[in-house]
Amino acid sequence: MWIYGMYELDEDLYPVFADTGHEHPETYKYLDYLESVLGPIKRVKADFTARIEKKRQYVQEHWPRKLTADVPGRWWTDAEEAGEAPDWEPEDKLSEHTAGLWTWLPAEKGMTDKEAADVVERALSALHPTGIPFLDLCIWKGRFPSTKARFCTEFLKVRVIEEQVYDPILAEGWDIVSWQGVRAEESPARAKLPEREDGDGFSIYRPLIHWTADDVFAMHRKHGIDPNPLYKLGMGRVGCMPCINCNKAELFEIARRFPKEIARVAEWERIVKMASKRQAATFFPTARNMPEGIDGWVEWSKTVRGGKQYDLLKAIEFDNVPACSSAYGLCE
Ligand code: SF4
Known part of the structure; x- marks a missing residue:
């Protein structure tokens, strides 16, 4: 408190x-x-009502394409999960200032259209504000906070x-x-x-x-x-x-x-x-x-x-x- x-x-x-x-x-x-x-x-x-609504739109518009595309190995930040472009991208993502904020994701094969549609459907069913700030923050971000983030x-x-x-x-x-x-x-x-x-x-x-x-x-x-x-x-x-x-x-x-x-x-x-x-x-x-x-x-x-x-x-x-x-x- x-x-x-x-x-x-x-x-x-x-x-x-x-x-x-x-x-x-x-x-x-x-x-x-x-x-x-x-x-x-x-x-x-x-x-987080407005942010979750914005993410719903992002999921509907962008996830089907993103989920079915083959993705090369890359650095990832939770701002991406929340449907926001990262506002900065440091050159050294392992520096003491950025460690934990960026995660290295290995290359992935894209999903089938059906698999992607299932993920989108599940996400949209969960993307509703509950009025509980901690939970809504995590729904919006698509993840829980951690000691590093x-x-x-x-x-x-x-x-x-x-x-x-x-x-x-x-x-x-x-x-x-x-x-x-x-x-x-x-x-x-x-x-x-x-x-x-x-x-x-x-x-x-x-x-x-x-x-x-x-x-x-x-x-x-x-x-x-x-x-x-x-x-x-x-x-x-x-x-x-x-x-x-x-x-x-x-x-x-x-x-x-x-x-x-x-x-x-x-x-x-x-x-x-x-x-x-x-x-x-x-x-x-x-x-x-x-x-x-x-x-x-x-x-x-x-x-x-x-x-x-x-x-x-x-x-x-x-x-x-x-x-x-x-x-x-x-x-x-
Ligand atoms: S979970 Fe986060 S907001 Fe809650 S007490 Fe711990 S650090 Fe603070």
């Missing part, structure tokens, strides 16, 4: 929540609780806040200070962020950047504010459920406690796969010798020795979920 704030001249703070549609139900309840004790929170979410943050949080919150405020002539609740300890990338910097037309302030997790929960206690209950249910983070960045232990914890969230993502994989030109899309990238899809990754989360061996203790742990446990010691 990202909370941004804007100072008016009287220094009132306006919290904003960018809803990805991929949050745990407890997080939505927690937002209601926060509003009841702290006041209104502006909720914004991205809308992390377009989810940009499309579901950054752009939507700029368009729906910042732009109208700036148009009225106000200055904006965006308060971002990130901490240096959360990741190596966040550790590099400064406390203050200039954004695009606004300034950024990160008041918690040097705080520890204990500092955060101590501040909750000081002001009598409950933390998100997911922190007492083994979660180390409470953003998307699961986040594309989640590690093995986090996936294990999510899968044993919240199987409905895993089932939801498995269903999303089925839909996004249909919308994909390659008829393949998984939430986490498919690895060698792994079953496809999130269910395969959940099985892997129960293993040790790099996935080579099931761990009996982990299997027992998976089925015996403690009612209360916290990575931050909140249950004691």
